[in-house]
Amino acid sequence: MTKQHPAWSPYDNNGGTCVAIAGADYCVTAADTRMSTGYSILSRDYSKIIKLADKCVMASSGFQADVKALQKLLAARHLIYQHQHNKQMSCPAMGQLLSNTLYYKRFFPYYSFNVLGGLDNEGKGCVYTYDAVGSYERVGYSSQGSGSTLIMPFLDNQLKSPSPLLLPAQDAVTPLSEAEAVDLVKTCFASATERDIYTGDKLEIVVLNKDGIHREYMELRKD
Template identity: 60%
Template sequence: MSWSPYDDNGGTVLAVAGLDYCIIAACTRMSTGYSILTRDSSKILQLSNEVCITSAGMQADAKALHKVLQMRNIMYQHNHSKPMSVSAVAQLLSNTLYYKRFFPYYTFNIVAGLDDAGVGAVYAYDAIGSYERSGYACQGSGKGLIQPVLDNQLKADSPLLIPPRNTITSLPLDQALDLVKDAFTSAGERDIYTGDEVEIVIITKEGTRKERLELKKD
């Protein structure tokens, strides 16, 4: 059996950007094979009131990566007397992953938050730092189950529409939140690495709040 970056599994993570909000969600189960190591492992790093990072994949590498990013974030705040913007964090993570490209972090990351205009922003990455901004993203073992649901509900009909349609979802916050919860509930029925609870961070211009969603324990 070949080794997979999901062997020390961080389950599933996702983010959805709206016109004035951003939702970041991650399941709390961490397991290897058929063994559950812990049912309460947070995979979301909140760098400021407007920016979060969440990571699926090998959790030892994810924790090491989060420590590096937290250190760089503190240094930035001391040097510039302000928190990092979501675009600055996105570029920092890309540079950090690319620097380690010959011995990469086996993590699959999402940066999410509000940009300078107060609009939701989601950046999805591969293991060596290539990234793009989109209206939503999903990473982890449940991606194959959740991504089609997000594409069906949030994606524009065609990338060739004139004028081009914004990738940011037009769904109101409560509907987008229900979609995220339904997606995780469905994935938990099929994916053994997604379960227990979902940690949800909701970022708006009024501030940040957190919710928890119970999933199946088996």
């Protein structure tokens, strides 16, 4: 099967693909572990997912040096928040903080494309998807990165998220069980790895629910 390599892509610097799916009482966030530039693989075991709070994780694709700078800034601001309020930041609050942080740098943006996943104040799964300058939206599922153009049509077909324009507003969480969502994520990445040269090596899956956070891994194609 022929793999795709566009003449130029905004994900050429380090690449990678991220996916997040929100359920009734869980959130599944996943990313591959390949870091590459052009045709060169820099690392086959690089995690693109970071825990920002007990109920919030972020997965990032794009230029990983900018991603690291963004993660350090968010961690510092979250620490200040904890000292001031004696509690951790909720996932919706972290979503707003990330949007503000990206928008503040909009004229020289962090070259990162993020999905934020976690549980909201009611214990429901929530996913926030971003562009590089901070525009964001709460959705039931999202994908960012070089493989997102392959994965999003498949997720749209399988999950059929309600339009945010519908009135009365419908809940954005997906109808799948936690195990079904994990299986769907594995299928997405197994397919995208066949076509996208920036996605591969290993899949890291982070599942967040009322019991906490746990991780699992799946091997992907290494060529």
